Amino acid sequence: MAESEVVELDLTIDDLVPKSPERLAEEKKDSGNHLYKFKNYKGALAMYEEAIKLCPDNASYYGNRSACYMMLGMYKKALEDAQKAVALDPTFTKGYIRVTKCCIALGDLSGGEQAAQRASELGGPDCVTSERRALESLRRLHEDAQRAMDAGDYRRVVFCMDRCLDYSPSCNKAKLIKAECLAMIGRCQEAQEIANDCLRADSFDTEAIFVRGLCLYFEDKDEQAFKHFQQVLRLAPDHKKAIEVYKKAKLLKQKKEEGNEAFKMGRWQQALNLYNEALTIDKNNKTVNAKLYFNKATVCAKLNQIKEAAEACTAALELDENYVKALLRRAKCYTELGEYEEAVKDYERLYKIDKSKENKILLHEAKLALKKSKRKDYYKILGVEKTASEDDIKKAYRKRALVHHPDRHAGAPEGERREQERRFKEVGEAYGVLSDPKKRARYDHGHDLDDGCGGAADIDPNVVFQTFFNRGQHCGFTGGFSEPTFTFQFG
Numbered sequence: 001m002a003e004s005e006v007v008e009l010d011l012t013i014d015d016l017v018p019k020s021p022e023r024l025a026e027e028k029k030d031s032g033n034h035l036y037k038f039k040n041y042k043g044a045l046a047m048y049e050e051a052i053k054l055c056p057d058n059a060s061y062y063g064n065r066s067a068c069y070m071m072l073g074m075y076k077k078a079l080e081d082a083q084k085a086v087a088l089d090p091t092f093t094k095g096y097i098r099v100t101k102c103c104i105a106l107g108d109l110s111g112g113e114q115a116a117q118r119a120s121e122l123g124g125p126d127c128v129t130s131e132r133r134a135l136e137s138l139r140r141l142h143e144d145a146q147r148a149m150d151a152g153d154y155r156r157v158v159f160c161m162d163r164c165l166d167y168s169p170s171c172n173k174a175k176l177i178k179a180e181c182l183a184m185i186g187r188c189q190e191a192q193e194i195a196n197d198c199l200r201a202d203s204f205d206t207e208a209i210f211v212r213g214l215c216l217y218f219e220d221k222d223e224q225a226f227k228h229f230q231q232v233l234r235l236a237p238d239h240k241k242a243i244e245v246y247k248k249a250k251l252l253k254q255k256k257e258e259g260n261e262a263f264k265m266g267r268w269q270q271a272l273n274l275y276n277e278a279l280t281i282d283k284n285n286k287t288v289n290a291k292l293y294f295n296k297a298t299v300c301a302k303l304n305q306i307k308e309a310a311e312a313c314t315a316a317l318e319l320d321e322n323y324v325k326a327l328l329r330r331a332k333c334y335t336e337l338g339e340y341e342e343a344v345k346d347y348e349r350l351y352k353i354d355k356s357k358e359n360k361i362l363l364h365e366a367k368l369a370l371k372k373s374k375r376k377d378y379y380k381i382l383g384v385e386k387t388a389s390e391d392d393i394k395k396a397y398r399k400r401a402l403v404h405h406p407d408r409h410a411g412a413p414e415g416e417r418r419e420q421e422r423r424f425k426e427v428g429e430a431y432g433v434l435s436d437p438k439k440r441a442r443y444d445h446g447h448d449l450d451d452g453c454g455g456a457a458d459i460d461p462n463v464v465f466q467t468f469f470n471r472g473q474h475c476g477f478t479g480g481f482s483e484p485t486f487t488f489q490f491g
Helices: 021-037 041-054 059-071 075-088 093-106 109-123 125-150 154-167 172-184 188-201 206-218 222-235 240-264 268-278 286-302 306-319 324-336 340-353 357-374 378-382 390-404 414-434 437-444 461-469
Strands: none
Touching: 021 041, 021 059, 041 059, 059 075, 059 093, 075 093, 093 109, 093 125, 109 125, 125 154, 125 172, 154 172, 172 188, 172 206, 188 206, 206 222, 206 240, 206 286, 222 240, 240 268, 240 286, 268 286, 286 306, 286 324, 306 324, 324 340, 324 357, 340 357, 378 390, 378 414, 390 414, 414 437
């Protein structure tokens, strides 16, 4: 460039005079507004922060930064900025609206209503119409939840808190009420996750610590639960729920251990009484109560109270549907009670849970027992034991056949004649099977008799009767077996 050449700069007086903090702050605000418009909230936040550093007493800058925090879900910081804005400018309507919105998001109904009232006074009632509707809805939901909590309807409380969180996503109180009720209905993992999230934000949150302790208690982790309740009471000595649950937890543990000790000593009735006492302490502790019901069932079985044992197992399974030990014991009880169909159902459930070889065998045996139960009991019909000898069976048949033979009841009313004919036929069937070693073996093993080996249905009771007595057995008849006119001789 030649020395004589002159460079002209496009400068104005504003470029030569240093900018004031106020002007620089406005430029930062304008840049922030531009970024906010395009949803770059973090970038806008940085601009508003610089504006505030330059002019820390400008209400609108705090209001803008509050709006940014709200869009980022940082409602506590948003509330602080909105409150700072209205403190600097008590006539800042937008500031009060933002205070209202933040209070709603945080679940502060009282603070929200106060801010909404002030905004209405400054900007008219229409400026916070939607916020007032939200506050009213929240109030109704909290009232509904309180009624449900008093009634022990914890699922309803969870529903109400979920609706509250739609309005108040940063309300830890609603989150922890929901978590407590989730624990009460057995959804402890979900409850713990909520409590842990709250504790990450505040490690001294007593409600969150209480919920964690409650979950541990419901999971039968006594010692860990006790530590949590003790920590709550150190931070908040008057925490009513922690005091109440801690007392229940200690009493429940004591009674359960006393019952277990009585059981080990063989004092069955004392153990039963202690388990029954323990079951009255806390109906909400499903895990422990399921175990107590199973323990009760075990004691009842020792006392030969089979029906009561089955009922106790049912109670345990209502609390824990996959409680394998309770399912197995109930199936055994049903078998002892002769309720074979119910036993098969339980063994089927058991096999679905655990497809072990042992469970497969148990299911097969239960189905076999059911099959046997639906057949005629030939031993009972003849009035003999299953271990009866061949002679015992012959003697029993002779006695029963003579008692029920139709000719003996020829003069009886028609209804009685039909009944005796039926019994005579059954006696013949029973003898036809039990007197044949092969058929008897198949019958005893639960096999079908109608599979080509000569079934019970093929047995003619008159032929059996005639064959039996024609072997030289004296029967006291005066005529032939095929004649309907033979008579009995009674001495």
